[in-house]
Amino acid sequence: MASQILPLELIDRCIGSRIWVIMKGDREFTGTLLGFDDFVNMVLEDVIEYEITPEGRKSNKLAQTLLNGNNICMLIPGSSGPEDS
Amino acid sequence: MDPSSSGIQEPFDLIRLSLSERVFVKLRGDREMTGILHAYDGHMNLILSDVEETIMIVDENTAGGQGAVSVAKRKMDMLFVRGDGVILVSPPSRT
Amino acid sequence: MDDSPPAPPAEQTPPPPPVAHSGSPTDFLKGVVGKRVIVRLNSGVDYRGVLSCLDGYMNIALEQTEEHVNGNVTNRYGDAFIRGNNVLYISADEAL
Numbered sequence: 001m002a003s004q005i006l007p008l009e010l011i012d013r014c015i016g017s018r019i020w021v022i023m024k025g026d027r028e029f030t031g032t033l034l035g036f037d038d039f040v041n042m043v044l045e046d047v048i049e050y051e052i053t054p055e056g057r058k059s060n061k062l063a064q065t066l067l068n069g070n071n072i073c074m075l076i077p078g079s080s081g082p083e084d085s
Numbered sequence: 086m087d088p089s090s091s092g093i094q095e096p097f098d099l100i101r102l103s104l105s106e107r108v109f110v111k112l113r114g115d116r117e118m119t120g121i122l123h124a125y126d127g128h129m130n131l132i133l134s135d136v137e138e139t140i141m142i143v144d145e146n147t148a149g150g151q152g153a154v155s156v157a158k159r160k161m162d163m164l165f166v167r168g169d170g171v172i173l174v175s176p177p178s179r180t
Numbered sequence: 181m182d183d184s185p186p187a188p189p190a191e192q193t194p195p196p197p198p199v200a201h202s203g204s205p206t207d208f209l210k211g212v213v214g215k216r217v218i219v220r221l222n223s224g225v226d227y228r229g230v231l232s233c234l235d236g237y238m239n240i241a242l243e244q245t246e247e248h249v250n251g252n253v254t255n256r257y258g259d260a261f262i263r264g265n266n267v268l269y270i271s272a273d274e275a276l
Contacts, residue, residue: 025222027268035203037206041205042205047271051224062271063272063275063276064271064272064276065270066205066209066212066269066270067268067269068238068269071222093241095234095241096262099260099261100261109257171263172221172263173227173260173261174261174263175257175260175261176259178258
């Protein structure tokens, strides 16, 4: 079978670099990925949390953070997030 | 062991140590209550007695402001609380 | 006789600090127990306090807890049990 990369292998390759996390709701995070587990709970460093409100985007800085994997929707490796695009 | 946590090794210990005590419970849907904790399980289903429930009622149509909040209270002798609605349980302060 | 002066501090290199700790959620949690943390719930409510312990469901026991709702302290609890399904994140509120 052709070599296939599993989704979580891709995320594993992101450890140490910036990643953009988009939640199911109106919330996004960027940070340096330190690690994650089978539930895709993620440990991030130098985090910026973005809350998308009708009034615009609110951002909030956080130190090392464990993000619950439960409400994660999408992961964009290597991106500095909404301010990047 | 961390002396500050006086015998608490897992979160449920906090609940176990509050049995027969009055606890504060915060539930989804802006409900709060206090009651005597009689029993609980791993889902955080609770049995409370002598309960006073506080219901926050936000009046949405107050112009401009956050909306006036009024508070309603009611009492119940004995109550089963389904665990999935529980946000927070706070035991009486340990002294 | 055991009058010999205490042995000079051994010139051995101290055990290496946990080598760029693997950074997994478990390691993070080991590191923050006993420290000040911010727990944010999915509702946006924050609980700031000292993390006493947690379990595999992310149920959390906090001490000296302050409840913050959009920037204002709305409650204080000596101890608080937070049911894990409500937790959005746990963030370190002091240096690890």
